[in-house]
Amino acid sequence: MFLRRFATSAIVLTALAGWAEAAVPHNWQLGLQPAVTPVMAQIEDFHRLLLYVITAICLFVAALLVWVMLRYNSRANPVPSKVHHNTILEVVWTGVPVIILVLIAIPSFKLLFFEADIPTPDLTVQVIGRQWYWTYAFPKDGNFQFDSNMLTDAAAKKAGEPRLLGVDNPLVVPVNKVVEVVTTASDVIHSWAVPAFGVKMDAIPGHLNHTWFKATRLGTYYGQCSELCGANHAFMPIEVKVVPQAEYDAWLKAAKKKYADIDGAVRVAAK
Ligand SMILES: [Cu+2]
Structure with a gap:
C-alpha cells in the first residue's frame, strides 16, 4: 500500500516537474529538462527506470535496518545468535544484485548504441x-x-x-x-x-x-x-x-x- 502510494506520488511529482519546466533550469526544479530529441526521451525513460530501481532497493535496505534494530537489540534479544555462515543467503545476496545489474545493463547499452550510431545527417x-x-x-x-x-x-x-x-x-x-x-x-x-x-x-x-x-x-x-x-x-x-x-x-x-x-x-x- 505504502509502496504503491509512494510510486504514485513519485509519478505525479515527475509529471508536474516536467509540466512546469521550460528549456532553462528553474528554481526548485525537480527532474530533467523536458526531452526535445529522441535520445533525450530515451535518457529520460532510463533515468526513470533507475529511479524506481534505486528507490525500491533503498526502501528494502532501510526496512531491513529498522527490523534488525528493533528485533535484535540487546533488550529484545538478550542472547545473541552464534550463526556465522549461511551459504544460501550468501548466494542470494550475491546473485540478486548481479541479476539487477545485468537487467539494468541491457537498456543502458541499448541507449549507448542509439546515441553512438549517428543517422545520415541532414x-x-x-x-x-x-x-x-x-x-x-x-x-x-x-x-x-x-x-x-x-x-x-x-x-x-x-x-x-x-x-x-x-x-x-x-x-x-x-x-x-x-x-x-x-x-x-x-x-x-x-x-x-x-x-x-x-x-x-x-x-x-x-x-x-x-x-x-x-x-x-x-x-x-x-x-x-x-x-x-x-x-x-x-x-x-x-x-x-x-x-x-x-x-x-x-x-x-x-x-x-x-x-x-x-x-x-x-x-x-x-x-
Ligand atoms: Cu569550457
Missing part, C-alpha cells in the same frame, strides 16, 4: 570550443563560421534572454532534421552540452568528436560548457534555436553573407 555543424566562447562552423553548407559570445547582464535583459545563458549569435538549426555535431577546440578541453537534447560531447584540441541530435520541437534551448576550461568556464553558454525549415533556409542565406569574411582554423579542421 546538416553538419562544427562546434569549436575556445577560451571562452563557442565558434560554430558550417563546413558543408557554405563553409562559413561565426562566434557565439555570452550576452552581458544588461544586454540579456534588453533582449529578453535568460541571464548567463543568452548569447549574441545563437546556433540555428531546422526542426526534425538530423544535425551532426563535430566538436573540437582551439586551446583546452571544453564540452558542448545541451540538456534538452541529451547531448554532451567533449571538445578536444586536435581531435574531432562526433555526436548528433534531432530536435523535434521548435524553441530556444540552452546549455553550458561542461568541462572545466579556465577562469570564464561558467560564462560560455550555448544557445540553439530550433526553427522551421523555411526560417532556417532564410537564416542560412543571410548568415552566409554576414559571416562570409570571417576566416579561421575551421578550413583546416573541416577537410
Whole structure:
C-alpha cells in the first residue's frame, strides 16, 4: 500500500516537474529538462527506470535496518545468535544484485548504441570550443563560421534572454532534421552540452568528436560548457534555436553573407 502510494506520488511529482519546466533550469526544479530529441526521451525513460530501481532497493535496505534494530537489540534479544555462515543467503545476496545489474545493463547499452550510431545527417555543424566562447562552423553548407559570445547582464535583459545563458549569435538549426555535431577546440578541453537534447560531447584540441541530435520541437534551448576550461568556464553558454525549415533556409542565406569574411582554423579542421 505504502509502496504503491509512494510510486504514485513519485509519478505525479515527475509529471508536474516536467509540466512546469521550460528549456532553462528553474528554481526548485525537480527532474530533467523536458526531452526535445529522441535520445533525450530515451535518457529520460532510463533515468526513470533507475529511479524506481534505486528507490525500491533503498526502501528494502532501510526496512531491513529498522527490523534488525528493533528485533535484535540487546533488550529484545538478550542472547545473541552464534550463526556465522549461511551459504544460501550468501548466494542470494550475491546473485540478486548481479541479476539487477545485468537487467539494468541491457537498456543502458541499448541507449549507448542509439546515441553512438549517428543517422545520415541532414546538416553538419562544427562546434569549436575556445577560451571562452563557442565558434560554430558550417563546413558543408557554405563553409562559413561565426562566434557565439555570452550576452552581458544588461544586454540579456534588453533582449529578453535568460541571464548567463543568452548569447549574441545563437546556433540555428531546422526542426526534425538530423544535425551532426563535430566538436573540437582551439586551446583546452571544453564540452558542448545541451540538456534538452541529451547531448554532451567533449571538445578536444586536435581531435574531432562526433555526436548528433534531432530536435523535434521548435524553441530556444540552452546549455553550458561542461568541462572545466579556465577562469570564464561558467560564462560560455550555448544557445540553439530550433526553427522551421523555411526560417532556417532564410537564416542560412543571410548568415552566409554576414559571416562570409570571417576566416579561421575551421578550413583546416573541416577537410
Ligand atoms: Cu569550457
